[in-house]
Amino acid sequence: MRKIALLMALLLCFTLAPMLQNDFVLMAADKVVTLDMYFPVAVGGGPDKLISALCEQFHTENPGIKVNPVYSGSYADTRTKVQAAIKGRNTPAIALMFSIDLFSLLSMNAILDYDSLCATPEDKAWLSGFYEGFMKNAQTGGKTYGIPWQRSTIVLYYNKDAFRQIGLDPNKPPATWAELETYAQKLTKVENGSTVRYGIEIPSDKAGYAYWMLQTFCTQQNGFNLMNQDGTEVYFNDPRTIKGISFWKNLSDKGYQPRGTTAWATTPTDFLEQRAAMIYHTTGNLTNIRKNAKFDFGVAMLPAEASRGSPTGGGNFYLFKGVPKEQTQAAFTFVKWMTDNPDRVAQWSIDTGYVATRPAAYETQRMKDYAAKFPQALVARDQLKYGHAEFSVYDQGIVQKILDDAIELIMTGQKDPTTALNAAQAQADGILKQYRK
């Protein structure tokens, strides 16, 4: 009898102990509002350290609020984590997520609109001080749901030394598709039957935002985009889309670009190792490339077809429903603190290469000094006037995968563009029709 009693007592202790521990921790920390912020990193150069430093500085200036930055992998991983937290009824107050997650989060009824939080005229002025090009992936139905933070456009990085080597003018990067193809052909170096340097590399694997790269070729045809503004229709098998991907595939077929799929993560490395003379990549990698390139390189707007064009990219701050009011207010204070000060926004852009999200940041002294030394930093901002919304629809995860799969099938030669994109369009329509009114 005593043995059994002892056993039951032990079991009880094991089950109760963890529950009691939580209560003690909560009681100690109730003076400071603590927020966990999930954030992704999609570029080299260690932006995570910068974010930690910013959060520390924020806490020093606002001792009543503490934001814990929690690195959560890629944009896709972060979306998974946040959605899992919401489904597990453990919603975070704030998260830095892909701008294109907007519709998925809306359909979960998870996010707050900033207009309802803006109380004072200063707040409203702050809200309208961002670049219009970045707000396209943050607003719908007349309301603002995301505040741009780490935003980008795609730029062409090119190896000026390689240009000089083969007699091209290093200050005249290719400005049209035709020039891109000619330059790529000249820059491709083949030795003993294998390619030592590719003329151009454009990432095309799933993890490489293949759909984003495809958007460049679409928007360069007079601003045609792959989806509508409401996120309910896609245009995968439009002749312009097919034209875009055929041009892209053609570069591989001719040998100027690696065959099959090219990985996002190794493309900047290939550029730095001079195995690729030109690359399409996010401006968020600019500082990383600037620090590590042992050769003279340039940054240019993407070559045009009928027009210049690039999708924007990157992450916004989102605030979530279903959290205590004081946490929402604290999170709102944090977001304003991060983005209101033009110097802070400018410094973030200088440290990473992301585009500063407010025009005021480019008027600051530090940004003017930096741009004088390093004019490449302004290219992505200048391209903003040709900027278009990044691919964003309802059920983003599935529809994006359908498109990414189709692109992979085309680039690896398993299917021709028309067949693959027709199939993708049919599948996407099947999923999106329930969201159309």
Added chain:
Amino acid sequence: MWSGNRYEVRAGCPILSWIDRMNHTTKKKWKISFLAWGLILPSFVFLVLFTLYPIAKSFYLSFFKDNLSVSIPAFIGFQNYLDLLQDSVFKQAFMNNLLVAICTIPISIALAVGMAIFANKVKFGKGLTRVAFFHPTILPMVAVADIWLFIYTPMYGLIGKFSPDLRLLGSADTAIWALIVMLIWKQAGYVMIFYISGLQGISRELYEAARLDGAGPVQSFMHITWPLLKPTTIYVTVITLTNAYKIVDHLYIMTKGGPGNATNMLLFYIYQVGFDFWDVGKAAAMTVVLIVMLLVVTAIQFFVQDKRTFYS
């Protein structure tokens, strides 16, 4: 009920009076059972929480439509299962998994038997040989995936040094074979350990008797070693089979199921559908399909093979 002396209290409370009315042997039996259950209770709780309850819940969830477009899950019966029959990605993941299973199981086993016999026969450096064969097993899966990702990377990787343009993971026809090679490499050592202990259970005298009768090495293997290793082989087949269906980490690091779903496998697809796309109903349906399939195969394995095995 709680007032009065000890005997009155015990009589008043139903459980205590029931205990009192039992005879001595029954009481003892109950005590032993209760103690036994109490001792296995922690493990049993874990088993229920992490295995039995999730299986039951998945079964239940698979009958509902629960994705981002519905705010309250709706009961739809077997519709999720019928939709799976139309899903080309599911069918491809299923076929890929089958291919991986069919290739990795016999080759891993054959290699492991060979390695075990070799490791047993070796005179010098027996320990070193075993470590060399076994070390892939102790490496974490993510580390293995990263190492092989590097080996397969075109231009910089190990293979890339010899043929820079060979894109093994980037082409649909070669990606899955590249994966299979890596899986066999990782698995063979683990299987070898079971065979080493199995070999040590076979009596030396049998081999001596066979030699006296004039049997060559191949004949000893076919008629003595292999039949007596049958119990190990059954066990190892089940292990390698479940390993083939547990592949997730490698896909996440190396290919993410690509290119174009050429390396997508069931468990990875379930994760994608469940946690990337949040189509919980469909993911649950796929989970049930996976569980049922593995159960059936394992059951066949145990009941059919078991009859033909000689347990010494």
